[in-house]
Amino acid sequence: MKFKRSSILVVFSFFLVLCMFGTFTHVKADDSVSSGTRNGVDINKTWTIKFNKEIDKSTISESNFIVKDESGQTVPINLTIGSDNKSVTVSPKVQFQYGVKYSLSINNVKSSSGKKLAQAEKMQFSTKSANNTNSAYTVCIDAAHGGNDAGHVSASGVKEKDINLAVALKVGKILENNGVKVVYTRTSDNISWNNDNDLKSRFTIANNAKADYFISIRCNTYPENPLTKGIETYYRDSDNVAKQLAQAVQGELISNTGSNNRGIKVGLSQHEILRGTNGSAIMVELGFMSNSEESSILSTSDFQNKSANDIANGILKSLSLVNKNVTIKSIPDITASVNQGVTYDLPLNITASMSDGSSKKLPVIWNSKKVDTSSIGTYTYEGTVAGYSSTVKLILTVVGTTPVPTPESNTIICIDPGHGRGSDTGASGINGLQEDDVTLSVGLRVGKILENHGIKVVYTRTQDERSIPTDVTTSLQQRCDVSNNANAKYFVCIHCNSFDSASASGTETLVNQDNPEATRLAQAIQTSIVNEIGTYNRGLKDGNWLYVVKNTKAPAVLTELGFLTNPSDAAKLSSDEYRQKIAQAIADGILQCVGK
Numbered sequence: 001m002k003f004k005r006s007s008i009l010v011v012f013s014f015f016l017v018l019c020m021f022g023t024f025t026h027v028k029a030d031d032s033v034s035s036g037t038r039n040g041v042d043i044n045k046t047w048t049i050k051f052n053k054e055i056d057k058s059t060i061s062e063s064n065f066i067v068k069d070e071s072g073q074t075v076p077i078n079l080t081i082g083s084d085n086k087s088v089t090v091s092p093k094v095q096f097q098y099g100v101k102y103s104l105s106i107n108n109v110k111s112s113s114g115k116k117l118a119q120a121e122k123m124q125f126s127t128k129s130a131n132n133t134n135s136a137y138t139v140c141i142d143a144a145h146g147g148n149d150a151g152h153v154s155a156s157g158v159k160e161k162d163i164n165l166a167v168a169l170k171v172g173k174i175l176e177n178n179g180v181k182v183v184y185t186r187t188s189d190n191i192s193w194n195n196d197n198d199l200k201s202r203f204t205i206a207n208n209a210k211a212d213y214f215i216s217i218r219c220n221t222y223p224e225n226p227l228t229k230g231i232e233t234y235y236r237d238s239d240n241v242a243k244q245l246a247q248a249v250q251g252e253l254i255s256n257t258g259s260n261n262r263g264i265k266v267g268l269s270q271h272e273i274l275r276g277t278n279g280s281a282i283m284v285e286l287g288f289m290s291n292s293e294e295s296s297i298l299s300t301s302d303f304q305n306k307s308a309n310d311i312a313n314g315i316l317k318s319l320s321l322v323n324k325n326v327t328i329k330s331i332p333d334i335t336a337s338v339n340q341g342v343t344y345d346l347p348l349n350i351t352a353s354m355s356d357g358s359s360k361k362l363p364v365i366w367n368s369k370k371v372d373t374s375s376i377g378t379y380t381y382e383g384t385v386a387g388y389s390s391t392v393k394l395i396l397t398v399v400g401t402t403p404v405p406t407p408e409s410n411t412i413i414c415i416d417p418g419h420g421r422g423s424d425t426g427a428s429g430i431n432g433l434q435e436d437d438v439t440l441s442v443g444l445r446v447g448k449i450l451e452n453h454g455i456k457v458v459y460t461r462t463q464d465e466r467s468i469p470t471d472v473t474t475s476l477q478q479r480c481d482v483s484n485n486a487n488a489k490y491f492v493c494i495h496c497n498s499f500d501s502a503s504a505s506g507t508e509t510l511v512n513q514d515n516p517e518a519t520r521l522a523q524a525i526q527t528s529i530v531n532e533i534g535t536y537n538r539g540l541k542d543g544n545w546l547y548v549v550k551n552t553k554a555p556a557v558l559t560e561l562g563f564l565t566n567p568s569d570a571a572k573l574s575s576d577e578y579r580q581k582i583a584q585a586i587a588d589g590i591l592q593c594v595g596k
Helices: 132-136 160-177 195-208 240-257 292-298 301-321 435-452 472-486 516-533 547-551 567-573 576-594
Strands: 003-005 009-013 038-041 046-050 065-069 077-081 087-092 101-106 121-127 138-143 181-184 213-220 231-235 261-266 280-288 328-330 334-339 349-354 359-363 377-384 392-399 412-417 456-459 490-497 507-511 537-542 556-563
Touching: 065 077, 065 087, 138 160, 138 195, 160 181, 160 213, 160 301, 181 195, 213 301, 231 240, 240 261, 240 280, 240 301, 261 435, 280 292, 280 301, 292 301, 412 435, 412 472, 435 456, 435 490, 435 556, 435 576, 456 472, 472 490, 472 547, 490 516, 490 576, 507 516, 516 537, 516 556, 516 576, 547 556, 556 567, 567 576
Parallel strands: 009 046, 038 121, 138 181, 138 213, 213 280, 231 261, 334 392, 412 456, 412 490, 490 556, 507 537
Antiparallel strands: 003 009, 046 087, 065 101, 077 087, 101 121, 231 280, 328 349, 349 359, 377 392, 507 556
16 A cells, blocks of 8 residues: 655555455455554544545445544544545544554455455544643633523424533644643533622633634524524624634635534623633634524534534634733723613723733623613623732712703604615624624614603614515615604715725715705714714715615615725724714704704
C-alpha cells in the first residue's frame, strides 16, 4: 500500500497493490500496510480508500471499517462512497484527539460481483500534538436547563435539557482536545442550585474560572407555528468580540448542518444569560423543539456530533479575538431624571473606563427589574457588572411637571419597523447586519420617545416575527391595517438601504409628494436627521409606488436610514448610541409636525 498526499487528503489505496477484486486466487497487501505508523496526522483527517473494482455498497459499514484508539475504544466515523463507486472516505464524527495513536481496519468488503477482500487490512496512524497556545484560553460551556427544569419538550417527549447537555459535552471535549481549558456549568442532569439562583450560579462558575468566552447551548420553540425551524445565535449587546464569535459559530453551523439560517441577533433585555459574565457571551439556539421533524433531528447523535464540531470550530477560530490585558478601571455613578408617571427603563449597558484609557460599554444586571415613577423623589438603583468589584449605581430623580397642552385627541402615530416578518428580513449588510434588526431597534426607540411626550403610538410589530409564515403582500397589508384601524395621524415606516456599490451612502425619505401633509412630515424628518446626525442628505424621493403609501389612510412616509452596504453607514447603524440618536431625530421631526 502506498500513501499519496494531496492538499488535505492522504490516500490509502488498494488500487493495483491489492488488486482485491481481480481473478487472482490470493492477493497480498504490500508490507507497508501492516508495519509502521503514519505520524503527525491532523485531528480532522479524512482518509480515502480506493479500490480497483466497483464495490458492493451493502458491505460499506462501520462493522467493516473500524477505527480504534490506543486504548481499544471504537471511534465513531462517517463513511462516504465515492461517485465512481470505487472509493470510500473515512472521517471522524468528532475530531480525533491530539497525540493519540489510532488504527484503521478494513475487512469483509466485497466487489459488486461478490468477490471478497483476500485478507483484512490495517493501517496505523498517530495525530499531531496539541497547539500549546490554546492553553492560555478558558471557555465556559453552558448546557441550559437541567435537573427539574427540562426546558422545552417536543411532542414526542424529547427534552431540551438532554440535547443541550449532549452537545455541550461534545463541544467541551473537542476544545479540550485542542488544548483549551474548559469549564462546564453542568456535566450531568444534576444541578446544585434552585431555579431562583440559576443564572447567578452559572455566571459564578464562568467568572470564577475567568472564562474568556461563555457559550450557552439551547433549543428554541414556537408552538404557535410548528413549521418554524432553523438555527440562530444571539450575542451580547455592544460587544463586538461576541458578535464576531456569533458570526463564526453561526457560519460553521449553517455550512455543515444544512439547517435553516435564522442569522445572528443582538441579545434583548430578556436574554439576561448574556449579561452576567466577564467573558464575551453568545447563546446558540440549535433548532425548534416545536417542529416535529427538527426535534427528531436534534436528538440524533449525527446532528449532535456535527453541531458540536461546528460550535467548537467557530470558537477555535475566534480565540485570537480575546484581549486579556484590558480590565475595568472604574464605572462612574449614573444620574438621570424622568417626569413623574413616565415610563423609565434601566439601561442594559453602562460606560466603563478601561485600564488602557479607552471607554467601553458593558452589560449591567440591576437588582430591580422595574422602576416606579409614580412619586416625586430621588431613588438609587444598584447593579453589578461582571469583572468589577464595586456596585454600580444609577441615581434617578423623578420630577413633577408643569402641565402642558396635550396633543389633540386623535394624535396617534403608527410606527412601522420594516421587514422582520416571515422570510422577509430585508437587506443584508456588512458583517451580517440585518435590516429587520436595525429597523426594529430604531422603531421601538422612536415610539418610546413619542410616548414619553404623551403621544399614543401603535406599532406594526414589536418583536422579531420571522417565525410567522406570511408573504410580503399580506405582511404589507397587515401593517396598513394596524394604522387604518387605529385611525393614525401619521404612518412612519423605517427602513435601511442597500446597493451594489459600497460607495452609496446617506439618508433619504420617500413620500407621495402630491400629499402636502405627508410631504411636510417627510421634510421635517429628513431635515431633522440630516441636521442632528450629519448624514449625507439624499433628499426626498418619490414614494408614490410604495404599497404602504397607497394603502394607508394616514399621510405616510418611508425613511431609509442609511446603506447597510456602506462601511461607514453600517458601522454607525450597528451602534446602540447611533440608533438612539437617529431615533431621536425621527421623533423630533414627528413632534414638530404635531406641534410638540
